[in-house]
Amino acid sequence: MDVIEAVKRRRATKAFDPNHRISAEAKRVLLETSALAPSAYNIQHWRVVDVQDSAVREDIRKVAWGQAQVTDASLLLVLCADLDAWQENPPRYWATAPQPVQDFLLPKLDEYYRGKPQVARDEAMRSLGLFGMALMLVAQDLGYDSCPMDGFDFDAVARIIGLPEHYAIGYMIAIGRGTGNSWERNRIPVADWIVDNHF
Numbered sequence: 001m002d003v004i005e006a007v008k009r010r011r012a013t014k015a016f017d018p019n020h021r022i023s024a025e026a027k028r029v030l031l032e033t034s035a036l037a038p039s040a041y042n043i044q045h046w047r048v049v050d051v052q053d054s055a056v057r058e059d060i061r062k063v064a065w066g067q068a069q070v071t072d073a074s075l076l077l078v079l080c081a082d083l084d085a086w087q088e089n090p091p092r093y094w095a096t097a098p099q100p101v102q103d104f105l106l107p108k109l110d111e112y113y114r115g116k117p118q119v120a121r122d123e124a125m126r127s128l129g130l131f132g133m134a135l136m137l138v139a140q141d142l143g144y145d146s147c148p149m150d151g152f153d154f155d156a157v158a159r160i161i162g163l164p165e166h167y168a169i170g171y172m173i174a175i176g177r178g179t180g181n182s183w184e185r186n187r188i189p190v191a192d193w194i195v196d197n198h199f
């Protein structure tokens with residue numbers, strides 16, 4: 001499937017076949033390929049909780065407006081960010097870059113994030129957004145549908161998954177075999193949001 005086709009086919013799917021099981025191989029391809037998404041300073045902030053336990057899925061559904069995707073999709077991934085990833089052995093993020101690049105970037109990275117929690121959070125959320133889009137497009141290519149979700153009580157989900165102190169939840173993505181979408185997609189015209197040169 002080409003990228004344009006995958007983008008066109010992806011929908012925020014509400015109904016999934018609850019009996020479908022995704023293969024371990026498809027899951028491996030999905031996760032490994034999606035991790036090729038770009039991230040700020042290559043920090044790869046994503047820490048993904050793969051919720052397989054049906055009882056935990058039920059608990060999350062209760063705090064997610066009862067949305068059926070949570071329990072019925074083959075995969076429920078809670079996309080979290082490690083807000084301290086920037087200071088957790090950063091040389092590993094640039095290990096394959098030439099030495100002069102490493103020497104330039106590593107001090108820059110520290111300067112960019114240290115003492116700036118809002119910057120760390122913003123960057124982590126940007127990276128999670130790109131990672132999630134990669135997940136949904138790769139899923140599409142593998143024949144799966146998906147639904148990005150933030151319709152849930154973040155504090156309650158944080159408690160359920162035991163979110164560590166310096167982590168934040170971005171959103172969840174449900175992935176599985178969709179059983180059809182009930183309405184046509186709708187977008188405002190490009191002319192309503194494209195701006196030539198400046199506002």
Ligand SMILES: Cc1cc2nc3c(=O)[nH]c(=O)nc-3n(C[C@H](O)[C@H](O)[C@H](O)COP(=O)(O)O)c2cc1C
Pocket residue numbers: 010011012013014067147148149150151152171185186
């Ligand atoms: C951050 C985010 C959160 C969303 N949360 C939910 C959600 O909780 N439940 C849901 O059914 N759809 C959710 N959506 C899907 C949007 O409603 C959907 O993408 C939009 O209506 C456009 O439809 P389409 O994706 O099918 O083109 C979310 C999308 C994003 C990007």
